[in-house]
Amino acid sequence: MSGREMLGIALAAVAVAVLACVPLMLGDYGLSLAINIVSYTVLATAWSLFSGPTRYVSLATVAFFGIGAYTTAVFVESLAWPLVLLIATAVSIVVAAIVGLSTLRLSGVYFVIFSFGLAELVRQLVTWFEVNKTRTLGRYVFADITAAQIYWQLLALAVLVFAIGFWIGRSRLGLALRAIGDDETVARHSGIDATRAKVALFVLSTVFMTLTGAIMAPRWTYIDPAIAFNPVISFTVLIMALLGGVHRLYGPVLGVVPLALLFEYLLARFPNHFSIMVGLVFIVIVYLIPRGIAGLVEGAVRKPA
Amino acid sequence: MLFEVTLSGVTLGGMYALVAMGLTLQYGVARIMNLSYGELLIAAAFAALWFYSGLAINPLIGLVVVPPIAFALSYAIYRILVQPLVSRAKTRDALEVDSILATFGLLFVIQGVMLALFGGAYFSYSFLAVPLKIAGATVAANRLLALLLAVAIGLGLYLGLTRTRIGTAVRAVAVDPVAAQLVAIDVRTASALAFALGGALVAAAGVLVSMFLTFNANLGVVFTLKALVVVIMGGVGNLLGALIAGLILGLVENYVAVFVDPGLTLAATYAIFLLVLLVRPQGILGRSSR
Numbered sequence: 001m002s003g004r005e006m007l008g009i010a011l012a013a014v015a016v017a018v019l020a021c022v023p024l025m026l027g028d029y030g031l032s033l034a035i036n037i038v039s040y041t042v043l044a045t046a047w048s049l050f051s052g053p054t055r056y057v058s059l060a061t062v063a064f065f066g067i068g069a070y071t072t073a074v075f076v077e078s079l080a081w082p083l084v085l086l087i088a089t090a091v092s093i094v095v096a097a098i099v100g101l102s103t104l105r106l107s108g109v110y111f112v113i114f115s116f117g118l119a120e121l122v123r124q125l126v127t128w129f130e131v132n133k134t135r136t137l138g139r140y141v142f143a144d145i146t147a148a149q150i151y152w153q154l155l156a157l158a159v160l161v162f163a164i165g166f167w168i169g170r171s172r173l174g175l176a177l178r179a180i181g182d183d184e185t186v187a188r189h190s191g192i193d194a195t196r197a198k199v200a201l202f203v204l205s206t207v208f209m210t211l212t213g214a215i216m217a218p219r220w221t222y223i224d225p226a227i228a229f230n231p232v233i234s235f236t237v238l239i240m241a242l243l244g245g246v247h248r249l250y251g252p253v254l255g256v257v258p259l260a261l262l263f264e265y266l267l268a269r270f271p272n273h274f275s276i277m278v279g280l281v282f283i284v285i286v287y288l289i290p291r292g293i294a295g296l297v298e299g300a301v302r303k304p305a
Numbered sequence: 306m307l308f309e310v311t312l313s314g315v316t317l318g319g320m321y322a323l324v325a326m327g328l329t330l331q332y333g334v335a336r337i338m339n340l341s342y343g344e345l346l347i348a349a350a351f352a353a354l355w356f357y358s359g360l361a362i363n364p365l366i367g368l369v370v371v372p373p374i375a376f377a378l379s380y381a382i383y384r385i386l387v388q389p390l391v392s393r394a395k396t397r398d399a400l401e402v403d404s405i406l407a408t409f410g411l412l413f414v415i416q417g418v419m420l421a422l423f424g425g426a427y428f429s430y431s432f433l434a435v436p437l438k439i440a441g442a443t444v445a446a447n448r449l450l451a452l453l454l455a456v457a458i459g460l461g462l463y464l465g466l467t468r469t470r471i472g473t474a475v476r477a478v479a480v481d482p483v484a485a486q487l488v489a490i491d492v493r494t495a496s497a498l499a500f501a502l503g504g505a506l507v508a509a510a511g512v513l514v515s516m517f518l519t520f521n522a523n524l525g526v527v528f529t530l531k532a533l534v535v536v537i538m539g540g541v542g543n544l545l546g547a548l549i550a551g552l553i554l555g556l557v558e559n560y561v562a563v564f565v566d567p568g569l570t571l572a573a574t575y576a577i578f579l580l581v582l583l584v585r586p587q588g589i590l591g592r593s594s595r
Binding site: 055057059103109113121124125127128276277 | 386393401403406411416417420529534568571575
């Protein structure tokens with residue numbers, strides 16, 4: 001490990017320590033904004049963990065987020081909290097493995113389409129189950145978990161996703177994924193099991209999304225399929241990751257912070273035109289900043305040299 | 306009973322086939338994966354609704370007026386939004402990713418505009434809602450009319466693509482855009498044309514669908530999804546494949562809705578999609594290489 005990396009880790013540790021004190025300093029509004037930002041940081045970083053190196057655009061973030069939220073809603077009153085998180089993890093591993101194994105062997109576009117509809121599919125199945133089997137649509141989530149505790153759990157999850165991202169970047173798996181992203185045929189010929197690497201990473205990335213949903217669920221007190229599987233979440237995560245830049249581990253955060261603040265403002269100012277505004281922001285980003293803020297920064301740093 | 310369900314499955318499947326034909330033109334010829342495709346269908350349905358209940362104009366006149374507008378709009382979208390991506394893309398994969406992202410943004414813009422105008426409620430209007438008896442089965446006249454018009458439009462498209470010079474050029478681009486240039490086909494114009502034609506088709510389907518289905522501003526995504534499934538099932542760029550796959554999907558959905566549970570239709574769609582992906586990823590009538 002080089003001196004520069006040691007310095008980076010030390011700085012990150014200090015940053016986490018400062019961030020952990022946030023609930024003690026901010027009021028309720030500030031804390032809910034902070035929870036928002038941290039949860040999107042986990043989602044966007046987890047998203048680009050898979051989509052960055054492989055270049056598979058996943059539109060299924062909310063499918064897993066919603067699965068997590070529903071797991072909490074179903075089990076939180078009867079089971080201990082760590083057990084709930086464990087169940088959420090297990091469910092997401094099974095779903096992601098099925099989706100990954102059936103679509104990731106094929107060309108990228110099949111995966112995009114499947115992931116595009118996955119949230120809708122899961123939402124309809126959950127709705128069908130609730131209407132026919134439990135005869136209720138919507139559940140109350142009564143859990144003895146404070147906002148500050150949710151924030152700390154999310155922060156821990158964020159640290160974990162960064163640690164794993166850092167580790168993958170230095171591991172054989174990371175190298176294999178970059179090779180697949182550059183040219184899958186070449187990668188296969190040099191002995192990389194491309195499908196296994198992609199599925200493994202996809203499963204890993206969705207576990208973080210599911211856990212975020214599970215941890216966030218007590219924030220709502222009431223959830224129904226339309227809230228838990230709201231497609232705007234997938235969309236928001238995608239723009240945030242793109243704005244930040246998906247080819248660097250720290251990239252998505254750079255997109256999360258400005259956009260979370262902007263959306264907060266837009267939602268308060270134009271509640272009825274929110275979706276138009278977000279769509280326009282998205283188009284601007286795709287056309288003008290294709291490599292993200294991280295790419296812009298690196299370009300600016302390199303130019304003078 | 307079975308015949309009746311089959312008949313209404315065929316009308317639905319005919320609609321899916323028409324919608325998928327437009328998408329297969331956009332994706333197979335222009336190579337643009339358009340995720341905002343279904344939004345245009347819903348916009349056309351709203352236009353027909355507004356014509357009928359606001360201005361008392363017959364939806365059949367709407368069918369003549371709306372598709373040309375959609376053609377012009379799609380042409381403009383291609384020239385303004387898509388062309389820069391085509392020039393920027395280094396490979397076909399890069400273009401695919403860029404077009405998915407850009408049209409994903411467009412989806413939210415169009416959907417947002419419709420939500421702002423009409424809200425999230427479900428709409429429908431009553432046009433030709435009279436029961437007809439065919440061989441003992443009852444079918445609504447508007448459904449039957451929609452099916453016949455869809456068949457006419459599909460047939461017209463098929464003849465246009467196989468019997469005219471421009472149609473042949475469009476098909477050549479679908480087969481190989483580079484080789485098409487060698488025989489003096491303007492690939493850019495042909496692509497823009499195919500994209501706009503796809504838009505006109507989906508708008509026509511929107512007017513037809515509005516005659517017999519209730520719809521709301523959020524439904525576009527579902528139509529996009531089904532069209533994509535049909536296109537991939539039938540084989541990308543293959544009109545006949547889209548027809549067969551569309552009919553299969555419509556029939557299966559109707560059987561599941563009637564005999565199993567209406568809440569499981571999308572699950573059935575997905576089950577078929579997965580089956581096709583696993584057994585025959587190039588589609589029912591697709592060629593083996595991409």
